[in-house]
Amino acid sequence: MTHPDVLATSTARALRAPALAAGLGLAAAAVLHLRDPHDSGTYGFCPFQRLTGLPCPGCGGLRAVNDLTRGDVVGALGSNAVAVVMVAAAVVLWCVWVVRRVRGDHAAQLVAVGTRGGLAVLAGLVVFGVLRVTPWGSWLAP
Template sequence: MTPARDLLRSGPLWGGLAGAVASAVVAVRDPHVPGAYGTCPFLAATGLPCAGCGGLRATHDLLHGDVGAALAQNALAVGLVLLAAIAWTRWALRTARRGAARASGPAPTTTSGGASTTLLLVGGVVVVVFTLVRWTPAGGVLGP
């Protein structure tokens, strides 16, 4: 396979492009404007913010360089954006190394990738705890 064809089949390339397009939409269409992206169904039904409430506003603020405002909107979303950037970078580097190794010699040995059950469980617990803490009087600072 040619390097150009390898690039077109690259998951990190398409994932990065999708992330860039989504980021451009959030950067241009301000979620601080009421109704710009609709209403959170959980918030509408219960009157309580979910773990994602304020996430679009936080991402918009990050894209405009206002980290303080982003943290005030949704600290969890800020952390997830950072983790997503790190994960995408690692994915892109591993894919590039694999492509370089394939071009220069025998096929490399691979290991199964993906998120472990433990990681998913810990992530789920963090989201639930973040949501519940947001609902307490002391956790009001975490509200959007």
């Protein structure tokens, strides 16, 4: 039988990576909350948009996170719907990661995406990027 102090120490050690990830994510969100990306050029300009005049799939992502930090989900969806989905997915995956670590799977990683999953995400981003610059998807434009 394992001593409770050993289990507590081992669990605390296992939660270091999730705690670091959460800290980095919260720090990034705090920066975006405090320095509003809605002001043009605050964080520079999108090179793709500068070259083509069209928004890339990531355009509006910083504004979406800023909107989320203020509780404006509708505004965030209007800035970049994919960014909102990605933030929600990151929170859910982080929670799963923490639960797995607490339950004893101390080697559990944040997420493991296979080739098919990666290609599906990439295809989704391409479809989103193309759709948002067409008349049918103009409501997705930032």
